[in-house]
Amino acid sequence: MDYRFDIRKAAKTIAEIVRHLMTKSFLNSRKHFRRIVFGKLCLLSLLASVVAFPNAKDDGLVLSQPLTIAWRYQSDRTTDLTPAADDKTAFIPLGSGLLLALNAADGKLQWKAETGGEFSAAPVVDDRSVYIATQYPEPDEKHLHGTVRAISKRTGVTLWMRTLPAPLAGGLVANELGVFGGSRDGHVYAFDKRTGLSFWGNQYAEQFSGQPLIAGNAVYFGSSVGTVRALDVKTGNVLWQYKARGPIQGIAIKDNIVYFGSADTNVYAFSEIRHKLVWHRRTGAAVQAVTATNDGLLASSLDNFAYFLSLNKGSLVWRRQLPGRISARPLTSADGALFTPFSTDSAIVLNLHDGKSANTLPLGEENSSAAAPISIDKLVLITTPHGLLAFSGPR
8 A cells, every 4th residue: 555645747837837937928817826726735735635545535436346366376385464466466474584576467476585683674665775674583583673675576586685673564555755663672673765774763661562653744653552653754853752551453544533442341532633532442352453434434443343533533434354364455446445353264355345245255264364465456365374365356
C-alpha cells in the first residue's frame, strides 16, 4: 500500500501558480486571479488528502465477484511477514532469509536472493529497491543483531547493508526521503534510501514490534507499552504522542484523524489538528488491526469478531464473528473486506455495508499464516503455510 505524497505534482502545481502570478495579463485580471488561485489551492488540498488516505488507492479490485486461483507458488518456507509488491512483482520473504521476486501475472520466479539469517520485519518496495530487515545470532547465540539492506528490485543484488545492535521488527515503511523502522530494543531509525546511512535515530524505554505507518510529514509508531508517537520524518522530533493502556497493533489515518487499536481492547481516534482524543470504542478482546475505508473504520480483534465503526464517533455499524482468530490485517476494496482467519481453510469476504458474507476463497489447507493478503493489479495474493495463492476474477 502506498502512503507517499507526490512531491513532484505538488511542486509543479505551486510553480504553475507562480507563473500565473508573474504574467502581466494575469495581474491585470483580479477575477482571473481569484479563480486560478482557488482552483490550484483546491488541487493542493486534494493532493494532501491522498496523504491522509492510506486506503484510497483503487485498482479496480472487486472482492465480491467470483475469484478463482490464477496461479500458485509452492514453498514450505513461508513466514508470517506480509509480502511487498509493486504493480508487476510480488516480493516474498521466506524462511532462512530467502527473498523471492515473482511475476504477478503468472507467478514465475524472476530472481531469488539469499540474505542470510531470518527476516525480522515485513519488507517494503519503491521504484528502485526492496528494503528488508534480517536478524542473526551472535556466536554465543544469546543475542540477536540486525541488518537493514536495499536490494535491487530488478536483479536481486544487494545495493547497501547496515548492521544494527538489535533487529528491526513489525515492518518497514518508506517515502521519498528514507526508510523507517523500529526495533525491540527501543530504537527507531530513519535510513537514507540511497546510502543506508541513518539520518536520525531515537531511543525509547519500550519495544517496537508493530507495523508503522507513514503519511505526509510524519511517521507513526506504536509501542509495547501502548504509546503512539508521530515523528517528523526529517528530524525524528516528536510531533505528538498518546498513551493507551496496552500494546499498539495497527495504525490508520484519514482526514487528520489517527486510528489505532490496542491490546487493552479499545480502538482509539486521535485528532492531529486538535491534539486530543476524539473517541474510543471498546471491543471484545485485544485489537489486532484497524483499516480506514471511505465509509468507516474496520477493526479486528482476538474475540474472532470484525467490527465496523463510524469514523466521526466510533459508533458500531455492524460486527460479525468469523470462524477463526484474526491476526492479519484485512484486504479492503470498495465492495468488501477479505479476512484470512486462523484454523480455517478459506478466506472470507464481508460486505462493508452490512457485514454479511459476500464471498469465500478456498485455500486448500488450514490457514496458520499471519501474513496479510495483498492485491496487485486486480489479483489477490494470499500467503499460506505451503506457498502463495493468486486469485483473479473472470477474464
